[in-house]
Amino acid sequence: MKRRNTHSTAEIFEVLKSSGNALSHDMIQENIGSDIDRATIYRVLNRFCEDGKVHKVIGDDGKQYFAICHNCSGKNQVHSHNHIHFRCLHCGKVECLERDLAVPLPEGYVAKVHNLVISGFCNSCS
Amino acid sequence: MKRRNTHSTAEIFEVLKSSGNALSHDMIQENIGSDIDRATIYRVLNRFCEDGKVHKVIGDDGKQYFAICHNCSGKNQVHSHNHIHFRCLHCGKVECLERDLAVPLPEGYVAKVHNLVISGFCNSCS
């Protein structure tokens, strides 16, 4: 399936880019000018993930957050997104701490997905 | 509020203990003998968390997993549960890797909750 450049994809990507943080679906919907359907936003985001333009983290609030890949090593690679994310319990901001983390696993264990989130208070809120 | 010893709390704690791993609500419901309501299970587990007998992790599947605290340093302490959890994508097992992790945060950041999950394949499934 070839991807098409649509209004929605452009706007959603722009919101993610200008934010610089990891955003949940509803954050995106707020920050967006036009009115894009919830299902469409999820579909666009999941497409971004498949294409390796974006990575997804599940917060300790159980919600999905999406962020543009900067230092991530290519699409769908194992270990590609093994950095810690920080979620502020006060302002809600979720950011990627650009510090890769090598976690030694026991013998015979194979890592596929890293989902590392620390929450607390960020520098603006502590 | 004083806690009471009930049938449900005893059974749920026993299931967690004999399993040795972190269990989701439905895993507990399967492993349990009697028929305990979903809401009750969640309430019991949340009570255990408040009392520091158990800690909770959100998996990258968005589900809550509960595990008995072994090396965790007391109830509701910051940094008390800062170990990595491993979730097997094949057998579903979620286990605590008993290896504490000191993550250096940027200036001004305060950690409150650690939610560190790596998923992949465990030694039995890889």
Added chain:
DNA sequence: ATATTATCGCAACAAGGTCGCATTATGAAT
């Protein structure tokens, strides 16, 4: 301009978890 088909919007659905409220049962006091 036309055809193909990826994408969208809407609605319905599913799963996970919480909450209100009437009922039950635990543990303490009598």
Added chain:
DNA sequence: ATTCATAATGCGACCTTGTTGCGATAATAT
């Protein structure tokens, strides 16, 4: 042992997050 206050339960309703089916729309190639 009986009574009493109230913690805990079961049931149902509810909310939120996310996904899916399907007909309508619109992006790209010809």
